[in-house]
């Protein structure tokens with residue numbers, strides 16, 4: 050009985066992990082590679098989720114298709130936000146903290162705009178692949194996996210692996226990594242580091258299109274739900290090692306499993322404590338700090 | 347023989363798997379002008395960080411004024427008489443020049459000194475540096491040499507027994523180097539023991555009573571300046587042969 | 588005369604306190620006290636936040652956690668005992684102060700952005716615990732009945748005819764005024780003293796400060812404890828003021844945004860900044876809630892924060908002083 054619960058929790062944790070990877074990957078790029086602490090990232094995901102909801106409920110569009118269609122919009126939004134950020138914070142080498150306050154303000158504004166536009170009710174979407182579940186019995190254990198989670202997992206995996214390949218195999222991807230380490234070398238190669246950063250940031254934000262669609266397929270959405278994901282995504286990105294997309298994937302699965310197990314055995318109301326608790330733990334054990342590496346930003 | 351002020355014994359420091367210092371030993375005598383040289387990345391700053399307490403060494407011991415420094419926080423070491431400058435100046439940028447000096451004066455000096463005494467003292471240190479006209483300037487407007495001198499002035503304000511100067515002359519012109527050298531010699535004549543880290547050979551050679559050379563975290567030479575310049579190991583380290 | 592000049596600030600505090608008391612005796616409309624309380628509470632929270640954020644440069648996103656823990660300490664006390672409001676405030680301050688001491692130890696390893704994220708995480712962990720703690724109402728929330736005809740030190744404080752204050756709102760308003768003035772006095776004392784100078788050095792360059800003899804950890808621990816404790820005290824008054832509290836109210840992110848936005852808009856480098864920001868933003872918000880809508884009011888808050896961090900990085904006071912210098 051316990052074993053059955055546990056195995057079920059493990060499987061849904063794994064699937065949840067795939068979803069977490071999809072919503073963290075954007076932050077892994079903007080925070081990990083570009084040092085831009087976009088704390089509003091989860092809120093943009095929720096925005097993506099609401100747009101998918103509107104297209105689904107008003108126009109009957111498939112939420113995933115809606116997610117793909119929104120991608121260019123988020124890309125443009127990313128270009129715009131980075132331009133503002135660069136102009137007022139990075140270029141003037143203002144303290145990182147003012148940049149953080151900027152994104153905090155953006156988070157808040159986006160959330161309020163969503164409340165004004167969509168209200169505070171929970172919304173969800175309908176899609177053929179979001180109903181029913183795949184069940185069976187293995188080794189005498191009744192296992193069941195909702196199609197909803199399975200389809201999210203598949204799409205999330207494709208997206209994450211695609212981005213992983215893009216950032217590790219293409220010239221642009223390698224340039225974005227170099228931005229993190231060696232701006233000078235880049236300029237010597239005739240690449241404009243600012244342009245690379247702007248585009249990489251825009252790609253990071255573009256993940257909020259499909260990521261948001263996945264989110265609303267996965268769970269019912271209300272405007273403020275993004276905050277709860279701050280813990281998850283930052284825990285995953287920091288735990289995975291800043292800037293490492295494959296690390297992000299592994300960390301996402303770990304967190305997904307941990308949450309799913311806690312949720313099964315203690316109750317779902319404890320699950321925020323898991324991700325934020327892990328985040329606190331990771332931050333506390335991170336080998337840095339004043340008398341360590343100068344990693345103080 | 348004058349007594350030893352700072353005794354570094356087998357100090358080792360690793361970062362992850364990388365060994366930045368391996369079993370470095372050295373003894374600095376009271377009143378000595380001690381030179382520390384070595385190519386970039388050889389571990390000079392790391393050694394200073396271990397002495398000042400910014401880093402904790404993994405192995406070996408550092409004895410200052412007869413007491414083991416192990417486990418002491420940087421500010422406690424400062425109170426015992428160790429002051430340092432930073433290779434890249436780190437002024438308190440929201441404060442004026444004189445306020446920069448007031449911090450160490452207020453926090454290190456015996457409690458009970460009034461604000462008035464503190465600013466007088468700060469002013470007299472600025473006079474030594476011939477920077478009194480900049481006292482009420484913001485640090486953002488300072489030139490490179492002024493920033494270096496502020497870095498030194500702030501360390502002197504601690505009234506240290508041992509002053510460690512980490513590349514205080516990098517990027518300065520010949521005249522400016524002489525100006526800083528003169529200040530350091532004067533401080534030494536007033537009784538301060540000084541460790542100088544420097545790339546400008548002329549300056550270290552002229553200044554130091556004794557020099558050690560680090561290469562890849564190991565001490566490869568220790569002796570009088572005139573011996574050190576001729577040491578083949580030092581030459582190899584610098585020329586990378 | 589010179590004595591008066593020397594104690595100008597203290598006299599100002601006293602005058603403000605007397606003024607607040609006089610207001611409660613004039614039979615003004617209850618809304619004045621309701622809105623006034625909110626503005627004062629903002630001022631207190633912003634002041635508390637600024638001691639850490641403005642002076643030492645450590646950004647705390649977890650204001651809501653400190654406020655919430657103060658509120659829920661008061662609620663637990665009300666459920667357990669018949670503790671007076673003053674005892675609730677002290678208890679809220681102590682518990683939140685201890686939490687502050689805890690985040691003080693965070694600073695050993697976490698700087699800048701990481702510290703800020705960790706405080707946000709801490710606030711959510713605390714909220715989750717309270718959410719699951721049925722004794723204080725859990726997720727459903729809890730109603731508070733203010734004590735009838737409360738006495739403090741044998742004096743009848745609130746009573747329609749015989750009390751010092753004729754109703755509870757007036758009393759809470761005065762209490763909040765006293766707490767706010769106390770916080771401002773503490774902030775100013777820190778700012779003008781050795782602690783404030785040490786914190787400024789930490790803000791500018793922590794490693795250099797430590798090497799210049801500043802006991803950075805000790806100063807940060809003192810500061811996080813005071814800052815957290817004051818937030819907890821402001822939170823402890825909340826249940827009596829609202830008479831119904833649930834976790835989303837007590838741990839509202841709005842507090843985090845306000846506590847950060849107010850000093851940033853007013854100016855973080857001096858005690859006057861948070862007050863100015865709180866009075867400006869707090870008043871705008873109170874008016875906006877009544878005249879427009881509470882959502883639009885939040886939108887204004889967010890926009891003002893973004894505009895100020897972009898256009899006036901040193902806040903209103905910084906901008907003003909720069910203009911005067913020219």
Ligand SMILES: Nc1ncnc2c1ncn2[C@@H]1O[C@H](COP(=O)(O)OP(=O)(O)O)[C@@H](O)[C@H]1O
Pocket residue numbers: 341342343361366384385386387388389390391392393
């Ligand atoms: N905090 C640190 N973490 C990891 N490696 C470090 C750290 N500090 C220094 N190092 C490494 O230790 C070596 C010695 O550095 P350093 O002491 O700064 O050299 P120097 O001052 O002689 O130029 C370098 O290879 C440097 O990269």
Ligand SMILES: [Mg+2]
Pocket residue numbers: 390391392433
């Ligand atoms: Mg060096």
